[in-house]
Amino acid sequence: MAKLDLSTEEKIKDAAKKIFLEKGFGSATTRDIAECAETNIALVNYYFRSKEKLFHEIFRESFAETFMPVARILNDNLPLEAKIYKFVDHMTELLKRDPLLPMFVLSEMRGENSKMCELLTEMQAEEQNQFQQQLEEEAAKGNIRKTDFNQVEASLMAMVIFPFISMNMIKMKKNLTTEEFYRFVDERKKAIPEMILTFLRDRA
Amino acid sequence: MAKLDLSTEEKIKDAAKKIFLEKGFGSATTRDIAECAETNIALVNYYFRSKEKLFHEIFRESFAETFMPVARILNDNLPLEAKIYKFVDHMTELLKRDPLLPMFVLSEMRGENSKMCELLTEMQAEEQNQFQQQLEEEAAKGNIRKTDFNQVEASLMAMVIFPFISMNMIKMKKNLTTEEFYRFVDERKKAIPEMILTFLRDRA
DNA sequence: AAATATTTTAAACATTTGTTTAATTTTTTT
DNA sequence: AAAAAAATTAAACAAATGTTTAAAATATTT
Numbered sequence: 001m002a003k004l005d006l007s008t009e010e011k012i013k014d015a016a017k018k019i020f021l022e023k024g025f026g027s028a029t030t031r032d033i034a035e036c037a038e039t040n041i042a043l044v045n046y047y048f049r050s051k052e053k054l055f056h057e058i059f060r061e062s063f064a065e066t067f068m069p070v071a072r073i074l075n076d077n078l079p080l081e082a083k084i085y086k087f088v089d090h091m092t093e094l095l096k097r098d099p100l101l102p103m104f105v106l107s108e109m110r111g112e113n114s115k116m117c118e119l120l121t122e123m124q125a126e127e128q129n130q131f132q133q134q135l136e137e138e139a140a141k142g143n144i145r146k147t148d149f150n151q152v153e154a155s156l157m158a159m160v161i162f163p164f165i166s167m168n169m170i171k172m173k174k175n176l177t178t179e180e181f182y183r184f185v186d187e188r189k190k191a192i193p194e195m196i197l198t199f200l201r202d203r204a
Numbered sequence: 205m206a207k208l209d210l211s212t213e214e215k216i217k218d219a220a221k222k223i224f225l226e227k228g229f230g231s232a233t234t235r236d237i238a239e240c241a242e243t244n245i246a247l248v249n250y251y252f253r254s255k256e257k258l259f260h261e262i263f264r265e266s267f268a269e270t271f272m273p274v275a276r277i278l279n280d281n282l283p284l285e286a287k288i289y290k291f292v293d294h295m296t297e298l299l300k301r302d303p304l305l306p307m308f309v310l311s312e313m314r315g316e317n318s319k320m321c322e323l324l325t326e327m328q329a330e331e332q333n334q335f336q337q338q339l340e341e342e343a344a345k346g347n348i349r350k351t352d353f354n355q356v357e358a359s360l361m362a363m364v365i366f367p368f369i370s371m372n373m374i375k376m377k378k379n380l381t382t383e384e385f386y387r388f389v390d391e392r393k394k395a396i397p398e399m400i401l402t403f404l405r406d407r408a
Numbered sequence: 409a410a411a412t413a414t415t416t417t418a419a420a421c422a423t424t425t426g427t428t429t430a431a432t433t434t435t436t437t438t
Numbered sequence: 439a440a441a442a443a444a445a446t447t448a449a450a451c452a453a454a455t456g457t458t459t460a461a462a463a464t465a466t467t468t
Contacts, residue, residue: 044456106369154392169324170358172321234427
């Protein structure tokens with residue numbers, strides 16, 4: 001393992017990410033994390049003050065620094081078709097690296113009053129929406145069907161992300177190994193854009 | 205409240221469902237549940253033996269008795285188009301009644317070793333797949349495109365269920381009230397079948 | 409090399425939490 | 439109405455868990 005020469009702080013953070021993503025905030029314990037980082041529980045609080053602070057740091061990094069940059073591909077300056085292919089491809093590769101990330105983020109947001117909700121409002125405060133504008137322009141030009149942007153966006157996100165959220169369910173039901181599951185989502189890199197684009201190009 | 209004349213056992217179960225769905229097993233406490241049911245913690249164990257037993261009962265009911273019957277619509281004996289519309293409609297209505305249900309079920313299944321995984325294998329042991337056969341037959345007849353069934357199934361499930369999993373995220377990002385969100389998923393009752401069927405009918 | 413700061417450890421603390429006990433009240437049966 | 443069973447309550451218990459303390463070890467600075 002190359003992890004042996006990481007600083008203690010980094011080892012704890014890596015361990016915490018692993019544990020939190022696997023179990024969620026409620027079911028993860030500082031002792032889990034300390035053991036996984038091969039240190040003791042006092043060090044966890046020494047470096048991060050509290051379980052909650054540590055969680056917030058990992059949550060923020062996972063969302064703001066990992067997920068959002070890829071999600072922002074939809075605001076890139078690219079032709080529609082290339083953009084959708086690029087988004088699905090990059091998001092899929094990200095999620096193959098971090099398959100528990102969507103469940104981690106979203107499961108901490110259930111219940112209206114979740115503390116994570118506020119955190120997210122700050123993060124994505126200033127987001128523009130070039131993608132919506134692009135769809136509307138292409139529709140105005142007659143290149144694609146006129147659609148409700150929110151519906152298309154929701155479907156696109158759903159098709160890419162949901163398989164990872166239900167990964168274990170899919171693996172169980174279809175009897176897939178992790179490699180086979182990854183082959184399945186790789187195939188979706190073509191299947192998803194195909195479905196979206198076929199729909200958009202079919203002027204109703 | 206009509207709940208006042210429920211038996212204590214039923215009040216506890218209702219409360220437990222509410223709390224478990226909101227917080228998940230790990231973050232829910234017996235004291236939460238007792239308070240929500242307006243009784244004391246001893247009663248929870250008096251009727252259900254343990255927190256885990258109570259959870260299992262609710263998990264099984266939620267999945268086997270609530271979710272699966274609607275999912276089985278895909279195996280009904282119905283024309284393809286009608287079936288997809290019916291499935292999306294019924295599933296959406298179910299999830300509007302119980303919006304936290306998908307996150308509840310799926311969040312307890314992360315980590316390969318989750319105890320819920322075994323439970324699920326038993327439940328859906330004997331499932332046939334009339335829907336797959338139907339898609340293959342219609343493709344053979346030339347009525348629809350030849351496709352990978354698993355991809356279509358995954359996309360259909362994703363488009364219906366994912367909005368509820370990311371409900372709070374969507375409500376926050378788009379500034380929606382619950383009513384507005386429900387209007388949004390109601391619109392998807394048309395949008396989702398339209399996208400799937402447009403894709404299937406477009407023989408590549 | 410001494411002094412200082414940083415990191416690490418083991419133990420203890422305080423709270424939370426799942427569970428149980430034993431007594432009391434209420435309901436049902438005889 | 440008496441006896442038995444079931445339901446309810448308050449309190450206690452034991453284990454788990456987030457956090458802190460104080461001392462020891464290590465690294466850094468002077």
